[in-house]
Amino acid sequence: MRVLGIETSCDETGVAIYDSEAGLLAHGLFSQIDMHAEYGGVVPELASRDHIRKLPALIRTCFKEAGLAWGDIDGVAYTSGPGLIGALMVGATVGRSMAMAWDVPAIAVHHMEGHLLAPMLEDNPPAFPFVALLVSGGHTQLIDVSGIGDYELLGETLDDAAGEAFDKTAKMMGLPYPGGPLLSKIAAQGVAGRFVFPRPMVDRPGLEMSFSGLKTAVRKVIASVTVDEVVSPVDQADIARGFQDAIVDTLVIKCRRALRQTGHKTLVIAGGVSANLHLRESLDGLAKKERAVLFYPRTEFCTDNGAMIAYAGCQRLLAGERSDLSIQPRPRWPLSELSIPESA
Numbered sequence: 461m462r463v464l465g466i467e468t469s470c471d472e473t474g475v476a477i478y479d480s481e482a483g484l485l486a487h488g489l490f491s492q493i494d495m496h497a498e499y500g501g502v503v504p505e506l507a508s509r510d511h512i513r514k515l516p517a518l519i520r521t522c523f524k525e526a527g528l529a530w531g532d533i534d535g536v537a538y539t540s541g542p543g544l545i546g547a548l549m550v551g552a553t554v555g556r557s558m559a560m561a562w563d564v565p566a567i568a569v570h571h572m573e574g575h576l577l578a579p580m581l582e583d584n585p586p587a588f589p590f591v592a593l594l595v596s597g598g599h600t601q602l603i604d605v606s607g608i609g610d611y612e613l614l615g616e617t618l619d620d621a622a623g624e625a626f627d628k629t630a631k632m633m634g635l636p637y638p639g640g641p642l643l644s645k646i647a648a649q650g651v652a653g654r655f656v657f658p659r660p661m662v663d664r665p666g667l668e669m670s671f672s673g674l675k676t677a678v679r680k681v682i683a684s685v686t687v688d689e690v691v692s693p694v695d696q697a698d699i700a701r702g703f704q705d706a707i708v709d710t711l712v713i714k715c716r717r718a719l720r721q722t723g724h725k726t727l728v729i730a731g732g733v734s735a736n737l738h739l740r741e742s743l744d745g746l747a748k749k750e751r752a753v754l755f756y757p758r759t760e761f762c763t764d765n766g767a768m769i770a771y772a773g774c775q776r777l778l779a780g781e782r783s784d785l786s787i788q789p790r791p792r793w794p795l796s797e798l799s800i801p802e803s804a
């Protein structure tokens with residue numbers, strides 16, 4: 461089965477064609493980062509308009525890259541939530557309409573299920589069951605994954621998501637949007653231990669997390685080293701290092717607990733923050749100590765992309781699931797509301 465995948469939940473327009481036999485045939489991405497950087501964050505209305513502008517050309521390019529004609533597609537998968545309502549509406553409308561025009565089934569995909577299954581696109585995919593750490597700009601969740609759609613939430617952040625904490629901290633230091641990747645680059649030059657920030661909620665049992673207090677602690681330190689509204693590059697690097705170490709340590713402690721609690725020996729990380737090298741290395745060290753194995757997507761599929769949506773949609777379509785003609789994007793959509801496909 462060959463599936464066209466469309467992702468437009470936030471600030472990246474992603475398109476891909478996935479073939480259940482041959483794997484990924486083509487994928488393309490247009491990032492709106494430069495457009496939103498001017499405003500210091502995503503402007504929803506601009507995001508929607510740009511998805512409309514970029515989507516048709518990206519779809520055409522993917523078909524060309526894959527050497528396919530319209531009639532070669534067996535189904536269309538589009539992100540239906542969670543995300544920005546206007547942005548979701550663009551991908552959902554385009555995806556649903558193309559499926560109708562081609563007379564093939566369509567499937568509304570949950571954005572976080574896409575992230576969760578993204579490591580399945582790699583040559584050596586993880587096998588069920590596993591513990592998944594989903595770390596993105598909007599979510600930080602630990603999930604017990606028994607199969608497609610069989611997700612038990614083990615714990616999540618009570619306030620900011622890890623990616624959000626990266627972005628807000630970067631902004632406080634005067635770095636451009638989105639600060640996460642840049643902050644982690646700067647952290648690599650920083651001295652460990654000069655600034656030590658709290659590891660939130662690690663002394664309490666359980667798998668809940670919280671990152672807003674950490675942000676406040678960082679804000680105080682930034683204020684204390686700011687001279688004439690400027691933080692020196694050395695202070696920036698040392699603060700970034702302290703901040704990143706605190707987040708990564710916290711995530712490692714929670715992942716260790718989740719592995720021990722479930723007894724699983726497979727750990728998956730996905731979502732934008734799983735591109736963070738320090739997080740990957742630290743969780744790899746944890747996995748070795750716990751006699752477990754760590755899996756993550758290639759870097760370009762950690763952040764938002766069309767390939768993960770094409771893959772997740774293909775699995776559900778193969779299992780016989782279909783979405784009807786209605787277009788109902790859901791800005792909020794708990795992963796726990798997903799069902800296990802009947803034939804899975």
Ligand code: KG4
Binds near residue numbers: 595598640644735
């Ligand atoms: O999954 P994603 O592309 O979008 C959402 O679904 O939210 O994740 C984006 C988030 C942003 O907060 C971004 O700053 C963060 O992932 N991110 C990183 C890194 N790369 C992306 N955070 C830390 N280190 C990175 N290398």
Ligand code: ZN
Binds near residue numbers: 575596763
């Ligand atoms: Zn995402």
